[in-house]
Amino acid sequence: MAVRSASTGSDRLQADVLVIGGGPAGAWAAFSAAQAGAKVVLADKGYFGTSGATAPSNTGTWCVPPGEGRAHVVERRWQRTGGLAEPRWMTRCVDRAYESLLRLVEWGYPFPTDDTGQLYIANLRGPDYMRFMRRQVQKAGVVILDHHPVLELLSDGEAVTGAAGIVRATGADWTIDAGAVVLATGGVAFFERILGGTGLTGDGYLMAVEAGASLSGMEFTGKYSLAPMNSSLNKGLPFRWASFFGPDGRPLLDRDGHPLQNGIGAAEKDVARALIRGPVLARLDLADEALQDWLLKGQPNCFLPYQRAGIDPFRDLFEVTLKAEGTVRGSGGIRLATDDCGVGVPGLYAAGDAATRELMAGASSGGGAINASWAIASGWWSGHGAAQHARRRCAAAAFRHQSKPLGRAGLRPSAAARPVDQAAVVEAVRSEVIPLDRNYFRNGPHLDAALARLDGVWDEVSGHLVGEGRDRLRAREVAAVTASARWSVAAAAARGESRGMHRRTDRPETDPASARRLIVDGLDVVAVRPEAEAVIAGERAS
Amino acid sequence: MIEIVSEQRCIRCDICERVCPAFVFDRDDEGLPVIARQDDCQTCYLCEIYCPTDALFVAERADGPTGITLAEVEARGLFGTYARALGWSRGRAGGTEADPTHRLRVAQV
Structure with a gap:
């Protein structure tokens, strides 16, 4: 069990693994970390069981049984990814997801039966699935903190060592020292009123980049339903x-x-x-x-x-x-550096829609089936990875004395704090990434102009916006949505072709030489670069 | 978005306040849920199915209230319709074993 500190009241907790976010990826991450022996806390901005895009939905899974047909199914799906997915990741994802779907059967999840009398495990009804997962995670001994939004990560300079947030009802501060952190915060919906989208404000992207991680596939936000x-x-x-x-x-x-x-x-x-x-x-x-x-x-x-x-x-x-649908059914997110969903920053992991789904879906949408299986698989791997990291690192446990908060925009502005019209910021950001004639159909000059405008909005937000009390949550959400829109438009401007859901009216052709993933870095200065070949397979974080 | 809380149906448990992912509700001194942050509602309809007495009504518009009245929701029999369609009852989950979505997945190809 995670321990609440007696000396300081209820505001400082400790855990081996902190999972941020209570959608399917967070649920599987928490379960997996607990099974690996870690003391786990799962903190959700809302309520673990109803938060996120899955809970109010009815989602298929990418369910491919083991056997000779599997390689063929993966190959056929890869053909639709614009050459940007990785068959190795697709294969290990369907394998891990299948195992976990069978685990649901063992646990007694009430799957329907098909006409042949077999359980049909390739579909999960959101409200039932997430309520069921909450119970399994509880049974595994995970401490659940509902309505405890995380605002920022902590670091000791070498590794991520926890996070800090607020209690939504009161605005009171809380802090958790953790041996490792899993970001399962979902994608970014740019404040579009889609099912389960309210809390999907790209918080994990902002926190990851503040900690030194990169993003990948952020140009693929052209999915609409x-x-x-x-x-x-x-x-x-x-x-x-x-x-x-x-x-x-x-x-x-x-x-x-x-x-x-x-x-x-x-x-x-x-x-x-x-x-x-x-x-x-x-x-x-x-x-x-x-x-x-x-x-x-x-x-x-x-x-x-x-x-x-x-x-x-x-x-x-x-x-x-x-x-x-932003990156919820788009494919961008935090770039993964290791097979256990480490992001290349020691102690930090990403799962579900917080992580890039480019490895699975490339330039196509993973919406529905693929994303559901990815949440299960990446949750599982990240939970294990985080538990292992915590075990290696936690022996000393003195790290928390050197922990420093990493949050900037919305919490610690780079210039003088002053009132910022957040509604106007949201309107300005949405006008670049929502309208069909700007983001469904794109063109180079529009993207360049949009990027210049978003640079200006970011300067205002990062320079001056600061929330107080409960309003810190909204300030951080506005900062994360602004940052996410800017990363998306920067990547779209850099991809000088059309590919999948990235539709450029000025460059309607797909350029074979551009079959590379684009990596986005940076907060005040945003840089976009093509990924070197085989980087994903070759890199290992500490 | 969430528009109606039926005082008559509500049993003053705290479930809707706890399960709302967007933290829309507060409660008054008598324990009755108050729609305190309506514009934060994400129109996910989940509070309706978690409510053990079908006391909540979420209208279909996600971008603003429709102005529907309690009397109209009662008269049209709209309380609890989503829960019944799913097979949930009194705030308890049920009905997935009868979900025919697999037939749609076959038919959509």
Whole structure:
């Protein structure tokens, strides 16, 4: 058990491993670290069980049983990644995820049965899955801190040695000395109101870069999903059976004059173009009665907006939008340096959407299945890695006396603190990374101008923004979203071609010479460089 | 976003306040949940299914309140509809074993 210090009250804790974030990656990381013998604390910004993008969703997993077919499945999926994924990582991910899905079976998770009488383990219903994982993690002896957002990491100059945060209800400070830290903070949704997106503000990216880590794949934030207008339901699956119409109710046509259908296929780009011109209506009229029944029973959250607004989506036309999904269904995140998800900074690990998913999905989206399996696998590895690191390091335990906080923007401004209009900052950042005609379709001059503007916003935020009490959380979120947008636009400006979800209207071709991952570094000065070949396989952190 | 707390249905447990991932609720002196930070609501509908008495209603708009009234939610029978669709009951999980999503995964290809 982690220990609360008696001498200083409840504000200073100790653990071997601190896991930050209570989505699936954090859950598996905490379980894995505890199983490796570590004393583990899991701190969540919200509530472990409902936080993050998985809990309110119903997600497939990338479930590939062992056997001869596995290599072929991986190879086929790799073909869709724009050459940026790593078959070795994809293979070890499906292997680890499969083992863990079987673990869920052993634990008694109530999977459905398919027509052949087999348990169907390739799908996890979010509310049930995360509630179940909370219980397993509790049983493993992990101390759970709900509504305890972490604001910054601590370091003794050599390694990450813990973190500091606040109690959400009171704004009181708390600190934890830890032998290793796992960032399982999720991706960045740029304050887009998507399902489970509120807490996904790129906190882990900012904390990792402050500690000296790099990011990878940040240009791949061009993934959008269809949703009923004004809703939170960015779930594409029902739109597989949609037809699309203009505001006058006439069918939208593709270039060959065929009606636009299936919004999660090739028609998506045409729908995006139509949405730039004006309102778009949809109707789920390709779903026959059996499909309607499965949709209503299998994806009930997707139908809440219609039912509550009094719409029959199978018969009525309704307005739709494409919701930006940042790195949640994009593929960028913290670059991994080692097989156990170490980030190249001793004592610091990353898992789930906080880590880059470029190794799995490259320039394509890992949204849904791949990201779910990645959360399981990377959570497992990072928990083990963190536990091993803590064991090696914790013997002395004197490190905490030299621990210094690493947080800057929003906590310790580089110039004079003064009031910063945070709503205006958010608006300025969103105007660069949300609109379809800026971020779904990109072009070089726009990206260069956007980067210059975001540099200015960052100077304001890092120079002057500082929160007080409970408001420190919002200040740090605003800083992390601003930083994440700037890293994304910098990487997009540096990728002078189109590849996967990075769509440049001025460079529509894919350049074979650009089949390299792009690494982004830096806070005040952002640098983008192509990754040297075989770096991932060759490097080992201390 | 979260719009309605039914005083009549609510049993003054603290579950919604605890499970809301966006920390939207406070409680008043009598223990009744108060929607204190409505704009932080992420419209995830999870408070509805964790509520043991179906006392909460999240309206469909994520970007602002619809202004729906308690009377309308009661009259249209909208309390607890998401929980029932999932197979959750009285705040307890259930229904995954009957989830037909695997049929959709086959059909979508």
